[in-house]
Amino acid sequence: MGNLKIRASLRRDRKAIHEMLEQCSAFTAEEVRVALEILADGLAGGLDGDYPHFTAELEGRVCGYVCVGKTPLTHGTWHEYWICVHPDAQGKGVGLALQTQAEVFVRSRGGERLVIETSGRSAYARTRRFYRQAGYRRVGLIRDFYRPGDDCVFFCKELA
Numbered sequence: 047m048g049n050l051k052i053r054a055s056l057r058r059d060r061k062a063i064h065e066m067l068e069q070c071s072a073f074t075a076e077e078v079r080v081a082l083e084i085l086a087d088g089l090a091g092g093l094d095g096d097y098p099h100f101t102a103e104l105e106g107r108v109c110g111y112v113c114v115g116k117t118p119l120t121h122g123t124w125h126e127y128w129i130c131v132h133p134d135a136q137g138k139g140v141g142l143a144l145q146t147q148a149e150v151f152v153r154s155r156g157g158e159r160l161v162i163e164t165s166g167r168s169a170y171a172r173t174r175r176f177y178r179q180a181g182y183r184r185v186g187l188i189r190d191f192y193r194p195g196d197d198c199v200f201f202c203k204e205l206a
């Protein structure tokens with residue numbers, strides 16, 4: 047892989063992040079809208095806010111991002127709210143680098159575990175395999191959570 051850099055997200059990343067959310071074809075229009083709202087909050091609050099975001103740049107081009115946040119009313123539980131890699135850059139280790147950065151950051155803030163909620167649909171099989179390869183354990187499932195036939199699968203990694 048070429049020159050990969052992970053850094054805190056910046057306002058100038060917004061257009062590229064919007065494009066990758068549309069083009070990766072994993073997200074509904076409503077999900078893209080919510081991801082952009084969280085991004086706006088994340089950019090306003092920075093790394094000390096409720097939604098820290100990190101951007102991946104490959105050869106100077108924005109190609110992926112991740113968003114985490116401390117889960118309210120917990121001691122040391124964090125959620126990963128979003129991760130996306132532009133389809134042209136997938137399968138090159140960018141996702142894993144973002145995941146690792148998210149974990150390093152959460153640990154640095156005293157986080158004890160990172161929780162991920164994702165879809166149980168077959169279209170998300172590669173995504174679920176990605177989480178397992180990154181060391182996440184499937185810890186639960188709620189049937190028909192998102193809509194009929196679309197379960198929510200919970201993954202967790204202990205960071206201590």
Ligand SMILES: CC(C)(COP(=O)(O)OP(=O)(O)OC[C@H]1O[C@@H](n2cnc3c(N)ncnc32)[C@H](O)[C@@H]1OP(=O)(O)O)[C@@H](O)C(=O)NCCC(=O)NCCS
Nearest residue numbers: 070072129130131136137138139140141142164173175176
């Ligand atoms: C899930 C996602 C973030 C993973 O990102 P990615 O950059 O493709 O992931 P990686 O390249 O780190 O790892 C994925 C695969 O590439 C392989 N890989 C890792 N490093 C690699 C490298 N240097 N070169 C080639 N392949 C590599 C991994 O073994 C893995 O293989 P797999 O296809 O058997 O799973 C990305 O596919 C994505 O954005 N998907 C759509 C959005 C989505 O589903 N988001 C999560 C919603 S909950």
